[in-house]
Amino acid sequence: MFPKGPMTSGRRVTAVAVAALLSTAGAVALAPTASAAAVTASCTKTSDWGTGFEGRCTVTNGTTATVNGWKVEFDLPSGTSITSSWDAVRTSSGGHYTFTNVGWNGTLNAGATASFGFNGSGGGQISGCLVNGAACDGSGPGPGGDTQAPTAPTGLRSTGKTSSTVSLAWTASTDNVGVTGYDVYRGSTKAASVTGTQATVDGLSANTAYTFTVRARDAAGNTSAASNAVSVTTEPGGSGGGGDKVIGYFAQWGVYQRNYHVKNIDTSGSAAKLTHINYAFGNVQNGQCTIGDSYADYDRFYSAAESVDGVADSWDTGALRGSFNQLRKLKKKYPHLKVLWSFGGWTWSGGFGQAAQNPAAFAESCYKLVEDPRWADVFDGIDIDWEYPNACGATCDTSGFASFRTLMSALRARFGSGNLVTAAITADATSGGKIDAADYGGAAQYVDWYLPMTYDFFGAWAGTGPTAPHSPLNSYNGIPIQGYDSASAIAKLRAKGVPASKLLLGIGFYGRGWTGVTQSAPGGSATGPAPGTYEQGIEDYKVLKTRCPATGTVGGTAYAHCGNQWWSYDTPATIGGKMGYAKNQGLGGAFFWELSGDTTGGEQITAIRNGLG
Template identity: 40%
Template sequence: MRRLTVLLATLATVAALGAAAPAQGHNDRDKPRTVGYFTQWGIYGRQFYVKNLDTSGAAAKLTHLNYAFANIDEQGHCFEANAAGAGDAWADYQWPVPAELSVDGVGDAWGEPLNGNFGQLLKLKQKHPQLKVLLSIGGWTWSTYFSTAARPENRAAFVQSCLDVFIKGNLPNLDGGSGGPGSGLGVFDGIDLDWEWPNWEGEPGNVISPEDKANFTGLVAEFRKQLDALGRANHQRYELSAFLPANPAAMDAGFETKKVFKSLDFATVQGYDFHGTWESLTNQQSALREPAGAPVTPDFTLDRTVRSWLDRGAPRNKIVVGIPYFGRGWTGVTGGGDGLFQPAAGPAPATFEAGYEDYKVLKTLGYPVYRDLRAGHAWLFDGTTFWTYDDPFVVLQKSLFIRREGLGGAMMWSLDGDDANATLTKTIRFGLGG
C-alpha cells in the first residue's frame, strides 16, 4: 500500500509540473531534442547493437544519436586504428555484421567498403529519416590531446582531419578490409565535442593549459566554419554540439560561454556523476534538486547545473540536459534507515565495473525503492547495498522540468543501459511532448 501511495504521489507531482509547462513555440530546429549516446564498445560485453535501437523502439523517439567516441593522436588529428586503448576500426566500420544483427536483415560480407557500426547507422538513418547522427570526439578516456589539437597553429588541420575521415567518409583501408575514399559518406550529420575538460584536470595524463579556455572558443568556431563551408558545397547543414560540465569551477576555468554557444547548435550538460564510490558516503548521483540533509551544501544538482549555465549566458533553448541510464552503488552500508548519506565499505559488485550498473539490471534486483519527490531522485537499498539511479518516474519528472524551463531537450548516457523496450527513452520522449 505504501509503494502504491508513493507512486501515485509521484504521478501527481509530475502531472502538476506538466500542467505548469508553457507552450514553447519552438521551430523545428528548436523543438526539444532527444540525444542518445551509442557506445562503440557496447557490441561486445553488453551485446547492444545498432539493430537494438530499432527493435526496442528507441530510434523512433530520438532526434540525435551521438556515436562515442573518436580519438585524437599526439599531433592533434582525428584518426582510425585497430590498437588496444587507442582505436577500434573493427567495431566502427570493418566488422561484417551478420544478418540476424543487421538493421535491415541483410548481412555484410568481409571487405565491403562500409561494414560494422557505421554501416548499420547508415541503414538506421534510412529507416528513421528524422534521426541525425553525430560523431562524438574525445570522452573521458580520449580527451588526452584535445588541448594540443585546439592550439591556434593546429586547430584548422585538426578540424580538417576530423571532417575528412568522418564527414567526407574517407575511412582508411586497414588490413585489406573495409574503408576507402568516400566509404563512410552519409553516416554522420555533424560533430559532438566531448573535451573533458579545457583547463581542468580530467583523466590523469591529459594535456591541459591556461590557454584552453580561449582555444576551445576558437576550436568550436573553426568547426562551425569548416562544417558550414562543407555544407554549402554539399547542400546540407551539419550540426555541432558539445558536452559541458556540471562543476561551476570547471565552467569558469574552461569556457567562454556566450562565445562558445554562438557556434553550437546545442550543448549537452552533465546531469550525473554528482557523487559516486570515489566518496565514502552514499549519496545521490543525479538529483534534480538538493535533498534535505545533504552532507555538503550547496551540492551538485541538475537544477543548479542548468542555472549555472544560464547565469553565464547560455541560451535556454540550447541546453540539453544529461540523464543517466546507469546507477552508482555502494556496499557494506551501515547506519540503518533508508541508506542515504550513510558510510559504506566500498563499491557495490556489478556486471562490468564495481559501483556502476545499467538501469536494465538495477530494475531487476528487487530491492526496496526509495524516493525524494521534492528533490527528484530515487535509490535502491536492501539494508547493505545502495544504488542511486533514475527510474521512469524520475526521468519523467526531469523531462517535465525541461519542458517547464523551456530547455533544449534531454541527453541519455548511454542507450545500452535502457531495457529491451526502451522504457526510459520512451518515457523521456513522452515527457518532452512527443
C-alpha cells in the same frame, strides 16, 4: 562522458611558482594601505610547496555605493607568468594580465568583497596594479572619476526562441576603462543583466511580440545609449516551451561484452523515439581526430540475422561494414534520425590540449574523417566531448579559458551551417569549478546545442561515502557538495549567456552504488563500491530495477537500499519529473548515456519521449 571518475576538480594546479610575486610573510597588499573610500585590491599567498605557489586576490568595495562588475589588471616582467586561475576570467597580452569577475561575483554592495585565486611561475614583482581603472591601493582617482560612458552595443539579434524564451546576442561595446556588463531591456523593463554578449530572457508569453534593446555599463556606473531594437514573436502555445530533442549515445565498445548492436536500437523501439544518435567515440591524437576502433566502427561482419535490414554485410573490397553500415541502414529505415560522431570522452580527452594549439588544423582533420567518402552519408555532424577544458578529468588541461571557445569556432567554420556541431560539457556548478574554467558562454554561438553531463556528481570513488545520488535534479539538505545538481548547472550556464534552447538535460541509464551501508537514507557510511556486472560501483538500470528496486527519492531522483548495498538511479517516474523541469525551463530536450543500459523494451527512453511530449 561515462565511464568517468569523480567530478571534483579541486584546484587546477600546475607546476608553477610565484616566489617573489608576494612577500613570503603571507598576506601583503599589492600596493600601500588602501583608502577607505575606494574600490581596492590586495593579495594573499595561501600556499607554497617549494616548486609551486598559490595566491588569492581580494577586491573590496570601500565606497558607499554598489559596484556592478570589477576588473583587476597588473604587469609582470619577462620570466614571470600566471598560468592558471579560478573565480575570475583571465586574459593576458604579453606580460599584462587582466582578471574580470565571473557572473556570480561581480556585484559588490558597499563593504562587500570578492576573491579570485591563481597559480603562476617566475620570481618577478607585480607592477602597475589597477582595479576598475584606478590604483589598487585606492590612492589614485576612484571609479567615480570616470565619466565616460561605453559605446552602445551594436548588432543586436535573436539567436533562438521558444514559447516562453527569447535568446539574444550582440556585438560588444568599448569603454575607456572597461565594460563590466550589459542590461537587457524588454520595452522599458530591465529583463536581464549579464557580463557577456549573450542573454536569454524567459518568463514570456506564447505567440507574443516583444521588443528588446541592450545597454552597456562600466564600473563607475556609466551607462551607454541603447542598442538597435529587435522585435521577436515567441513560438505559439506549448506547455513550457521546451524542445523535443531526444539524443542517445551509442557506445562503440558495446558490441563486445555487452552484445549491444545497432539493431537493438530498432528492436527495442528506441529508434522511433530518438531524434539523434551520438556515436561514441572517436579518438583525439596528435592534434587530430582519429578512428577509435576500426573493427567495431567499419570492419566487423554482420550476418543477415544481426543486421538492421536483414541483409548480411558484403566482403567486397571497399564495402562498408561494422556499426557504421548498420547506422546507415537504421537511418534508411528511420529517415528522421540524425547521427553525430562524438570525439573524446573521459579516456580520450587528453589530446584536446594539443588540438587547441592549432584549432584550424584540428577542425580540418575532423572534417576529413567525418566526411570520409566511405561513410559521409552516415554522419550529420560532430559532437565534442572534452573532459575538461582548462580543468582536470582523467588528465589535467591548462590550455586556458578561451581554448574551448576557439576550438568550437574553428569546428563551426570548417563544418559550416549545413552540419551539426555540438558538445558534451561539464555540469560542475561549484564556485570556481569546471563551468567557470572555460568560456562556455562565448562558445555557445558556435554550437547547435550543449549536453551538460548532469550525472556522475557522486559515486563510490568516495569509497566510505557519504552515500549520495549521482544525478540529483535539485540540491537537498545534506548534499555533500553544493553546486553538484542538474538545476544549478543549467542555471549557471544560462547566467553565462547560454540560451536555454541550446541546453539539454542529461539522464544516466545506470546507477552508482556502495556496499557496507546500513542507513537507508542518503548520507550513510560505506565500505566500498557495490559489485557491478562490468565495473564495481556501477550497474545498468535494466539490472537494478529488479535486483535493487527503488526505496525512496531525494533531489528529484531515486535511491535504493537493499541488503547492505545503496544505489541511486533514475526511474521512469523520476525521469518524468526531470522532463517536466526541462519543459518548464524551455530546454532543448534531453539526452542520455547510454542506449545499452535501458530495458529490452526501452522503458527509460519511453519515459523521456513521453515526458517531453
